[in-house]
Amino acid sequence: MGKVSALACIVAAIMSGSGENGSAPAQKEVPDGWTVIEEGMARVIYDESEKVFYNKVQVMNRDTSIQCIKAYIEVLKEERRNNSVKMKGKLQRRRAHLLKELSERRKGGDAPAGTEAADEIAAFEKRLAKCDADIGENADGNFPGIRVLEALSATGLRSIRYAQEIPEIKTILANDILPKAYQSIARNIEFNNLDPKRVIASNADAAALMFNSRKPEDQFDVIDLDPYGAPTLFLDAAVQVRKTSFHANKHHLPGNVQGCLS
Numbered sequence: 029m030g031k032v033s034a035l036a037c038i039v040a041a042i043m044s045g046s047g048e049n050g051s052a053p054a055q056k057e058v059p060d061g062w063t064v065i066e067e068g069m070a071r072v073i074y075d076e077s078e079k080v081f082y083n084k085v086q087v088m089n090r091d092t093s094i095q096c097i098k099a100y101i102e103v104l105k106e107e108r109r110n111n112s113v114k115m116k117g118k119l120q121r122r123r124a125h126l127l128k129e130l131s132e133r134r135k136g137g138d139a140p141a142g143t144e145a146a147d148e149i150a151a152f153e154k155r156l157a158k159c160d161a162d163i164g165e166n167a168d169g170n171f172p173g174i175r176v177l178e179a180l181s182a183t184g185l186r187s188i189r190y191a192q193e194i195p196e197i198k199t200i201l202a203n204d205i206l207p208k209a210y211q212s213i214a215r216n217i218e219f220n221n222l223d224p225k226r227v228i229a230s231n232a233d234a235a236a237l238m239f240n241s242r243k244p245e246d247q248f249d250v251i252d253l254d255p256y257g258a259p260t261l262f263l264d265a266a267v268q269v270r271k272t273s274f275h276a277n278k279h280h281l282p283g284n285v286q287g288c289l290s
């Protein structure tokens with residue numbers, strides 16, 4: 029079984045995990061005849077007759093993936109902090125320029141007269157206010173969280189572990205092509221008291237799902253491919269839906285910052 033996580037880099041493991049809201053969830057009752065699998069911070073229920081894939085031997089693989097994602101999040105946070113410092117400098121220079129222009133317009137200078145001048149001043153004031161807001165918003169490099177895709181999820185165990193053990197995950201899509209696997213994922217999300225808007229069950233062909241997620245807002249920070257055999261079938265789709273780092277170019281900046289600098 030191949031396993032590729034689309035992570036930009038792998039460094040040392042850093043943080044320890046915590047539950048979705050910091051407290052132990054109330055445990056749900058296990059239906060008669062079902063097996064409970066406990067791994068990391070996840071508990072999933074499993075009925076062998078459903079024939080949904082589960083491999084106990086892969087626990088170390090799942091542990092390692094969690095540590096890789098945590099390390100990658102640290103890299104993203106560092107990038108974001110550095111980017112914020114640069115962005116703040118740019119915004120402050122822009123603000124100084126706007127202030128100067130505004131003061132010249134107010135003095136009369138070469139500005140057009142009458143309504144046109146008043147409109148120009150109002151436009152400058154608006155841009156200045158936006159710059160001030162953007163400086164405030166980008167001052168501390170607030171981390172927005174990451175979006176993860178587990179494209180071949182089976183019982184949902186891996187996604188549930190990711191969600192429970194990596195608080196920086198904003199959303200995770202747990203997908204499988206088999207309807208029985210999809211039902212298992214949805215059931216286990218509920219069994220673990222996870223928010224179904226954060227941990228989302230999906231029933232689609234992984235390649236089709238990825239090809240249909242190419243819009244920038246639909247892309248993922250981390251894509252987990254854990255197929256039977258080699259992952260090559262899914263690689264071309266996966267590379268198209270992996271977000272680049274936050275500061276890769278201007279188009280990956282938050283819209284508000286783009287607006288102020290344009």
Ligand SMILES: C[S@@+](CC[C@H](N)C(=O)[O-])C[C@H]1O[C@@H](n2cnc3c(N)ncnc32)[C@H](O)[C@@H]1O
Nearest residue numbers: 081180181182186204205206233234254255256
């Ligand atoms: C090795 S298992 C995944 C195990 C899981 N990631 C884990 O850690 O427990 C592979 C899964 O891929 C699913 N699968 C196979 N082809 C698929 C496709 N084209 N799209 C989505 N899922 C697929 C299978 O139904 C199976 O549940």
